[in-house]
Amino acid sequence: AQSVTQPDIHITVSEGASLELRCNYSxxxxxxxxxxxxxxxxxxxxxxxxxxxxxxxxxxxGFEAEFKRSQSSFNLRKPSVHWSDAxxxxxxxxxTSYDKVIFGPGxxxxxxx
Amino acid sequence: GAxxxxxxxxxxxxxxTSVKIECRSLDFQAxxxxxYRQFPKQSLMLMATSxxxxxxxxxxxxxxxxxxxxxxxxxxxxxxxxSAHPEDSSFYICSAWRDGxxxxxxxxxxxxxxT
Numbered sequence: 001a002q003s004v005t006q007p008d009i010h011i012t013v014s015e016g017a018s019l020e021l022r023c024n025y026s027x028x029x030x031x032x033x034x035x036x037x038x039x040x041x042x043x044x045x046x047x048x049x050x051x052x053x054x055x056x057x058x059x060x061x062g063f064e065a066e067f068k069r070s071q072s073s074f075n076l077r078k079p080s081v082h083w084s085d086a087x088x089x090x091x092x093x094x095x096t097s098y099d100k101v102i103f104g105p106g107x108x109x110x111x112x113x
Numbered sequence: 114g115a116x117x118x119x120x121x122x123x124x125x126x127x128x129x130t131s132v133k134i135e136c137r138s139l140d141f142q143a144x145x146x147x148x149y150r151q152f153p154k155q156s157l158m159l160m161a162t163s164x165x166x167x168x169x170x171x172x173x174x175x176x177x178x179x180x181x182x183x184x185x186x187x188x189x190x191x192x193x194x195x196s197a198h199p200e201d202s203s204f205y206i207c208s209a210w211r212d213g214x215x216x217x218x219x220x221x222x223x224x225x226x227x228t
Contacts, residue, residue: 036219043117044157044206044219090156098145098210100172101217103156 002027004093004104012110013081021076021107023091033074034092034101035065044090050074061085086111115141117209119220126197127228134192134223136207142187143209147217148180151204163190197227 003026013019025031035047048059055067065076074091091104116139126132136146144165149157161182162170169182179201181193190209194201204224208217 041221043221044208046216049216098212098215098217100147100159100162102159103149105156 002031002093002102004091004102006089006091006104006107008107009105010108010110012112014112015083016080019076019078019081019085019109021089021091021109023074023076023104024072025074025091025093026072027093029095030069031093032096032099033065033067034094035059035063035074035076036090036092036103037061038088038090038106040087047076047089081109081111083111083113085109115139115209115211115214115216115218117207117218117220119205119207119223121223122221123224123226125226125228128198129196131193131195132197132225134194134205134207134225136190136192136209136220138188138209138211138218141209141211143190143211144187145210146184146190147208147210148182148190148192149206149208151206151222153204157206160192194225197225199227201225202227 005024033050036044038044047063048057050057050067057065063078088106090106092101094101118137120135146163148160151157160175163182163184165184184190206222208219210217
């Protein structure tokens with residue numbers, strides 16, 4: 001069965017520090033992988049996606065993610081966190097870009113000044 | 114970027130009544146829309162896939178007769194929660210798939226409270 005796990009329920013980092021959010025997936029084939037951010041009162045926003053090709057994917061707001069097939073992982077990183085990055089982050093997997101998407105449980109990010 | 118709106122953003126209704134939630138793609142046509150449900154501090158759970166001009170495809174465990182989905186046009190899908198009960202209180206989120214950028218765009222969500 002398809003599933004997504006995000007081991008960290010909540011993470012707190014200092015502003016300016018680096019960030020890595022973990023994501024592991026279980027899927028029968030090479031999946032489409034996504035990272036979304038959800039801020040209060042706003043819809044989910046796509047940070048980046050991976051379908052194929054270069055395993056290091058660049059996204060918006062300075063985020064990047066690396067696909068590691070051997071580890072079934074798609075971790076999200078940012079070299080320097082800003083206070084505005086505080087939000088809920090969801091890793092997701094799908095069969096195609098237009099098919100249903102399975103979301104992970106989410107990681108809540110807090111940023112301290 | 115593409116915009117998906119939802120109306121209303123918040124709704125309170127009494128137990129036993131029905132409530133309709135609208136999802137609109139404002140600047141593109143969407144043949145496929147999705148409806149999700151999100152409980153507090155939890156992830157999004159897909160309820161159904163809505164295709165324009167055809168019946169929605171419901172996920173296992175989702176009551177078709179309770180959660181009526183209509184995708185009557187390429188820019189509008191509606192979710193009607195019939196005979197609502199307090200356990201239906203939740204955050205309902207829709208998304209619309211856009212060809213070209215090949216991406217799903219999410220609405221801001223609708224907070225439903227059933228008293």
